[in-house]
Each structure stands twice: as structure tokens, then as C-alpha cells.
Amino acid sequence: MAELILQALYSGLLNGGVYALMAIGLALSFGTMRVINLAHGELVLLAAYMAYVVESRLDLSPLAAIPLAMAVACAGSALVYLLVARIRKNRELNSLMLSFAIGIIITNAVLLIWSGDIHSTGSVSLQEAVQLGSLYSMRSELYGFLASLVLVTLLWQWLAKSWYGRAVRAVSSQRDAAKLMGINPAKTELISFLVAGLLAGCAGVALYSSSVIQPSLGHALTVKAFIITVLAGVGSVPGVLAASVLLGITEALTVTLWSSAVQELAGMLLFLLVLFVLPNGLFGAARRRA
């Protein structure tokens, strides 16, 4: 039993890495524009289907699809931004509905183009078992986790050090003041959506190489990314990583100890608990989410 639990902790940790890629993108675009992109999970799914197309049509490794997946997710994310930016009236509610509509469009477009079947990678080398001590994983899971660690670190450094990264943080905390300091808020918002798209592209490829995809998955991915941002609280990159790992581990433990059908329930219960007990999230600065 102890071995099974240890194995669940390990798998959860690896899964959490991929979740972090999705959640940071969502948190970034929410931070700058105060808009939750409800189509974010669908963009990740679209990127995953790009990996499927590259593998099944061109007979290449899904990893070769990374540039295409990134480009598609970026273009989608930019499109969401440009459309949402057109909304003048009652932006908070209308942008939710607009991005929800875009999510419906993407899900059904995927359904129309690639049908409702489930797909997963056929690559033998990616699915090969890798042993670490007494713990096992697929090679793709390990790759995904390492890639996400690198990307999250890069993003953290970018936000902390680079001019645009600092502009993103400035716009998140005080849009008007940032404008007075010579930052172009519209451009900064677009950049945050583009970065979110890049991360979503990587997350999609990682998702396809380590698990199964189907059209209705996008919705669940958005919810997962959102649960993580609530767990993490606003404004902390390491917090998002930790919350992602927490969600991954909770899900893996639920599957091991209970059943895979109730995996989503575990995340929700965690989410409710945090909402009730720590409304600012586990790692968020102590301020009201307004």
C-alpha cells in the first residue's frame, strides 16, 4: 500500500507540472486584463490535436509538433484577446460569455474535424516506462514535467527581470499608474495573452504525449486551470506551481485509493475547502479578490 501511495504521489507530481503550464497562462491573462479566458482549456486541447495531426499525418514524433502547437495556441489566444478588447460595455460579464462562446466554437470545431473518438500517442519511445528508484512513469510524463519546470522558471525570471515582464506585473497591479509610467497597456495585455498561448501550446503537446484526448476535454481543462489559480491565490508563480502539484497529487491519490471516475471530485472538494477556509488562496497576498 505504501508503495502504491508513493507511486501516486510521484505520478501526481509529474501531472502537476503540466497543469502548471495551463494554469499560469490563465492566471497571466487574468492578471493583466481582469478577464478569465474561458476558452483557455480549449486552446490547450487544440494544441493537443495539432500534436495528433503531426503524428498521424506526417508520421513524426508529437514533440515535432511543438512549434505548430505553439503557433496555433498563440493565434487563438491573440484572437480571444482582440475580440475581448472590442467589448466596451459591462466587460466583466460580457467577456466571460464571449470567451465561453469561443470555447464552444473550438470544442465543436474539433468534434466536426476530428470526430468524437479518443486519441493518444502511438510513439513507443514516449510511452516507454522509465524507472526512478522504485517509481515508474512514462518517459513522456517525465519529459513534460522537466519541460514545465524549465518553462515556469523562465517565465518567473521573465516576469521578474525583463522590461515586458515587469510591464505585465505593473499593468496587473495598477493599470492607470502603469500607463502614466509609459507602458502601453493594450500591448502588454496582448503580450500576456501571447505568452499564455505559448504555454498552452506546450501543455497541449505534453497532454497528448502522456494521456488521451477527446473533444469534450477542453471544458474540464479550463476548470482545472481555474481551480489551480484559486488554490494559488493571485500573483505568485511558485504558488501556481505548488498548487498545480497539489491538485495533481490529490487527483492521483483519489484514483489510487478510490476510483478514477471521481478524480474530478477530489479537485472540486479541495477547491471548496480553500474557498471556505482561505479565500485568498494558499499562497496569495492577503488582499480581496475584486
Added chain:
Amino acid sequence: MNQRNFLFAVLLLATYVLVPAVFGDNNYVMGLIISALIVAGIAIAWALLGNLGGMVSFGHAAFFGVGSYASALLTMKLGWPVLLAMPMAGLIAVLFSAAMLPALRLSGPYFALAILAYAQIFRILATEMDWLTQGAKGLSRIPTLPVLFGIDLGSRSGSYLVIVTLLAAFIACYAWVRRSHYGTALRAMHDSEQATRVVGVNSVMLKAWMLFLSAFMTGVIGAFNAHTINFLEPDYAFGGGWSVLPIVAAIFGGYRTLSGPVIGALCIYLIDQLLFKSLLPTGHQIMLGVLLAAMILFAPDGLLPLFRRRHA
């Protein structure tokens, strides 16, 4: 105002008498109209929450599903009469909506996403608790609506009368809340929640009441649907369509008006069934998505107010 009341009475008479008199023999047309009115009922509940409560819900399927399962189980397992089980199903939906209360303290996006997640959870629960709901196999032979005062409410025309009565009651209730001092406080909250709080309005409490009212209406509609189609399975009862169609309908007709959601639902449901579904049998929701996106971008207040402005 008197003229408006007269017009309203004529309209009510027409919907009660004329529609069943003209289409009563055509089961297909009556079925379509009843289904459209079911969507209209959810659309009213959704619009009430959005317009008065200022909250966008992407998970009304949760209340709909809970209501339909509650009423089906009450009648099948405990032998309750259908007409008693339906309001009870509404109350049970309210009870489930109470699980959403912590999300009310948070701003719009958080509530919207929390409710999106709840809809998923309830579907999983309905599938997993198969000792109660028979899981993915579904419930069949759910009792139909009874015969009341010599009218068979289970027939198409009878069901039509029931759903029209429910809608009329919902609209009356919505109009009453909007006119009452709760409505005034809610409108003030819409402009500035903080200022409204300062003058002593318990805004979270008011929002909670709107959520309960909306959940009750949706639960009753779900119960009605369960007793008219007599069959339930989790993927159907908690299906995303019950969340999406009412949103598109309410936005299309104008969710800040009383009649908008109903007119929107009639238009959208019929367009969806007769046009979109025949064009695209599998992914017809894509058209609803396009329609919703276009409405938000070009006419966020709906088509009805747009026409009114043109003619004013």
C-alpha cells in the same frame, strides 16, 4: 398602462387557448413548442440571476439535472404524487445551490467558473451514485403528469398548459422582485456594490436569494421535463446544452427584459432544431457559439431592445 394590461390579457388568452386549439392535434409541433418553452423557463431563471443578481452562470444544467432527478426519484422511490414532487424538486435544487454560497463572496469570474465546475460535479455524482440513480443506465418509466380537473396533463396539450402556467408564474415572480425594494437594492448594487453595502444593504444575502430563486425555477423546469419525457440519464439531465441554450436564448432576446428570454428561447430553439441540427447533426452547438459571440460583440443587450431603439 391599461392598454398594456389589455394587450397582455389578449396575449395570455391566445397562448392558453389558441395555440392548443390550432396545433393541439399535431404532436410534433406541440413537442417542439413544449421543448422551446422548457428552454425558455431556464432562460428566465438564468436572466433573473444575470440581470438582478449580476452573476453569469455557466452551470444551470446542474440545477436542471438535480431538479429532474429529485422529482423522478421522489415519485418512483417514495411514491410522491407528481404535482407535489415538482415543487419539492425545486427546493432540493435550492438546497444544492447552497453549496455555491462561498463563491458568492467572490467577484463575477469566480462565481461563473465555480458554477461551471459544479455542473460537472453533479453529473459525476449522478453517474457514480448508481444505488440511487441507476448510474449511466438511467431511470426509465418515470411517472407522467396526472389527470387534473378532467384535463390529462400528461398529453401534449396538457403539458403545454402546465409549462405555460409555470412560465407565467415565473415571469410574475420575476416582475414582482424587480419592482420590490429588493429590485431597487439590486439595481443599486449593480452600479456600485460597495456604496450599496455602505448604506446597509446585505449584498451577499440579496445575491444568495436571487441564486435560490433561480435554482428553484430551474429545478421545477427540470422536474417538469423529467415527467414529460419519462426517461433520464446523467449525460442528458446534466448535459451542457441545458446551460448553453438558455444563455444564447436570453442574450438573443435581451436578458434585461422580461419577455426577452422567452422570445429568444422560442427563436433559438426552433432555429437550432430545424436549421442547425439538419445542417450539422454532430456539432450543431458551434452555430450557437458563433451566434452568442456575435451577439456579445454587436448587440450585447439583445435583439429586442435593438428593435425598440430603432422604432423609438
